[in-house]
Amino acid sequence: MRCLRLVLGDQLTRNVASLQDYEDGDVVVMAEVAGETTYVKHHKQKIVFVLSAMRHFAEELRAEGIAVDYIRLDDAGNTGSITGELQRAVARHQAERVIVTSPGEWRLLADLKAFDPGVPVEIREDDRFLASTACFAAWAAERKVLRMEFFYREMRRETDFLMEGDAPAGGQWNFDHDNRKRLPKAQALPPRFGFAPDQLTRDVMALVRARFADHFGDLDSFEWAVTRKDALRSLDDFLRDALPNFGKYQDAMASGEPFVFHAVISPYLNAGLLTAREVCIAAEREYIEKRAPLNAVEGFIRQILGWREYVRGVYWLKMPDYAETNALNATRPLPWLYWSGETDMHCMAEAIGQTKRTAYSHHIQRLMVTGNFALLAGIAPKEIAEWYLVVYADAFEWVELPNVQGMSQFADGGLLASKPYASSGAYIDRMSDFCPSCVYDVKLKSGPKACPFNFLYWAFLIRNAATLRGNQRMAMPYRTLAGWDEGRKAAVIAEADAFLDGLDV
Known part of the structure; x- marks a missing residue:
């Protein structure tokens, strides 16, 4: 029975669900389509x-001997959709069944179900x-509030990551x-x-320059890993050079330094070049071997084992209505x-600029700078969520949307976050070197030179x-008010309105 396996x-x-029982005679289908790029x-x-990477x-x-039917974006006859290309592949190979792994985005799962x-x-x-x-x-069915910590x-x-029997390593669950x-x-x-881009990547870059010239972002500085081998190298370098200091400086920001001590492996995790389990195992090993302190390793593992898994759960639990939430009735255009x-x-x-x-x-740049400004x-x-989905290499809707709707914009009314992550300029000043070189004065609360975050x-x-x-x-802030x-x-409302109305929308 000839089977098509969509990736x-x-x-x-390699061991994604749709490939786990591959047999000779099966065909793997992969398709670059206009619908997914635009x-x-x-x-x-x-x-x-x-x-x-595809x-x-x-x-x-x-190279492993697996039959792959690969449709490129500019191939003649490309229908522009995953289901369109899958339909053509069924006819082309006279397939008798199709196996797919559930997609990461609601809209695409709905397409495949139909x-x-x-x-x-x-x-x-x-x-x-x-x-x-x-x-x-x-887990969620037993709780009135869905707090990530629990x-x-x-x-x-x-x-059993970072556990000592039934207790957390170090005697506490997190080291925030x-x-x-x-x-x-x-x-x-x-x-x-x-x-450095190899010839295959340079070919894709040429295609993107020609076909997506009006899309956001620069291309000349492209240097992402596009293979599992190089993604593993990125992980190894992070573990060796950055993880020991990741914990204490994970919230820090600095001019001209987009990465600081962060791993910068989220695109590889979200595209499948790395897996969550292997990354957590590797990080835990650094603690066990005493090459990285517990606060750093726990903070890193929490982002993957805790937050990443949690937001995916919320996404699939609450979609599609979750995308429509707007608890604060925010309506200003981006x-x-x-x-x-x-x-x-x-x-x-x-x-x-670095984005x-x-x-x-x-x-922290996403939450407390661009996200904080959008919230205030x-x-x-919907507009800021689309922006986040557009601009980041690691942005797939299952991870992006809950982070924006819940964590950044409080649009879900507190399902994810116990309070809005709203801040004046004081937080940015405390965690970065941005403010001394800004034309605005973070110490001023009002007036033309005041930091806009303040009013x-x-x-x-x-x-x-x-x-x-x-x-x-x-x-506390409401007691002040x-x-x-x-x-x-x-007067504060008027100053804020005048500033926002003066932005070039």
Whole structure:
């Protein structure tokens, strides 16, 4: 019985579910299609990364003796959709059944569920994750609030990572209090190397330049790994050079330093070049062998075993309605500065500028700079969510959407986060070197030279008082606001409105 086995661009793992029982005579189908490159206008580097990684993976499968039917984006007759190419492949190979691994995005799963090629289609659970969607749903069903910390503890017990019998290593579950240090001026940063594009990648780059010239981002600086071998090399370098200091400086930001001590392996995890389990095993080994401290290893593992698995669970539990949430009724259009990076706010210019150059910024830049500004400005969640999906090489909807709707924009009303991650300029000043070189003064609360984050923060609290005043974690700023008269509040709102209205939308 001839079987077609579909492998998608974020499933580049040799033992992905759809390939686990491959037999001679089966055919692996991989397709580059217009629909997946343009449903949002992805960063040029993201398109190159995914397409080049797909082409390299196809070559690796062929070298193993596996039959691969690979459809390129510019092949004649390409229908532009995954289901269209799968239908053509069924006819081309006279297949009797199709096996696919469940996609990572709701829209594509819906397409595959509705797909009827005239032969049976088996959709398998994506077992590369450490928590199945069914297991997460069972965990969530027993709780009124879905806090990541409690899920993370269950995952530690389930997997035995960083456990000493029934207790967490070091006697506590997380070491956040040790992981909030500003980067010292004299602190040396680990060397970072990229990977020079080979001929196959250069061919993809030429295709992207010609076909996606109007997409966001620079392409000349492309240096992502596009093979498992090089992704493993990136992981090894992080473990050796950066992990020991990752913990204490994971929230730190610095001008001209997009990576600091971060691993920068999220694109490889999300595309399948690395797996969550092997990364956690490798990081834990650094602690066991005393090459990295517990606070660093725990903080890193928590991002993968805790947060990454958790947001995937929330995504599949709450979609498709989750994408429509807007608890704070934010409606402002996304300002043009998110695309241009042209702004006098040095922190925003840094975060967006490096995103254009590298298709990457680390989690604090995403949450407390670009995300914080969008939250304070009242930008419509759909618009900022699409921006995040566009601009990052690691952005796939299952991981991007909950991070934006829940963690960054509080659009889900507190399902993920116990409070909005809203901050004045003081947080950015504390965790970065951005403010001294900014034209705005972070110490000023109002006036033309005041840091916009300062008056936007108070205006945000005033506007959303009816929704947020009862939140216990917001009690302190609302006690401060209680001492303001109406005139002072109105002045702050007016200053915030004037600034936002002056942005070039």
